[in-house]
Amino acid sequence: MFKLNAQKTINNLENNFLKKDLPILKIGDNVKIGVKIIEGNKERTQFYEGTLIAKKNSSLTTSITVRKILQGIGIERVLLIHSPKIESITVLRSSKVRRAKLYYLRNLKGKASRLKQTF
Numbered sequence: 194m195f196k197l198n199a200q201k202t203i204n205n206l207e208n209n210f211l212k213k214d215l216p217i218l219k220i221g222d223n224v225k226i227g228v229k230i231i232e233g234n235k236e237r238t239q240f241y242e243g244t245l246i247a248k249k250n251s252s253l254t255t256s257i258t259v260r261k262i263l264q265g266i267g268i269e270r271v272l273l274i275h276s277p278k279i280e281s282i283t284v285l286r287s288s289k290v291r292r293a294k295l296y297y298l299r300n301l302k303g304k305a306s307r308l309k310q311t312f
Contacts, residue, residue: 204252207252210253210275211252211253211275212274212275212279215274215282216282216283216284217284218245218248218257218274218282218284219245219287220245220246220247220248220290220292220293220294220295221244221245221287221288221289221290221295221308222244222245222284222286222288223242223243223244223245223284223285223286223287223288224242224243224244224245224259224282224283224285225240225241225242225281225282225283225285226240226241226259226272226279226281226282227239227240227279227280227281227282228240228241228279228280229277229278229279229280238280238281241259241272242261242285243259243260243261243268243270244259244260244261244288244295244298244308245257245258245259246258246259246269246294246295246298247294247295247296253275254273254275255273255274255275256271256274257272257274258270258271258272259272260295260298262306267299286310287310287311288308288309288310288311289308289309289311290308295308
């Protein structure tokens with residue numbers, strides 16, 4: 194009985210921190226994410242743009258993995274989408290994929306790593 198009440202309390206508390214204005218994110222989307230950066234006493238937004246290769250759903254701790262290629266080197270970043278440091282998420286393009294995780298893109302280079310775009 195105590196476990197049920199504790200879980201309900203935790204869920205109610207977590208619901209207060211969930212963001213309501215998030216777009217629908219699908220694997221293979223090209224996304225642009227605005228991340229708040231604090232430098233000294235100034236705060237600015239730095240945009241991170243890449244392909245969404247993985248998504249882990251678990252209410253408040255939902256995370257996405259975004260991959261981009263920078264100067265020929267693949268960079269992946271895992272972001273919590275309900276974090277207060279995430280300012281904005283916009284979907285630039287969607288792609289047709291048949292996998293839940295696109296980890297195979299790590300081994301591909303150049304034109305081979307392109308995904309088929311959907312409209």
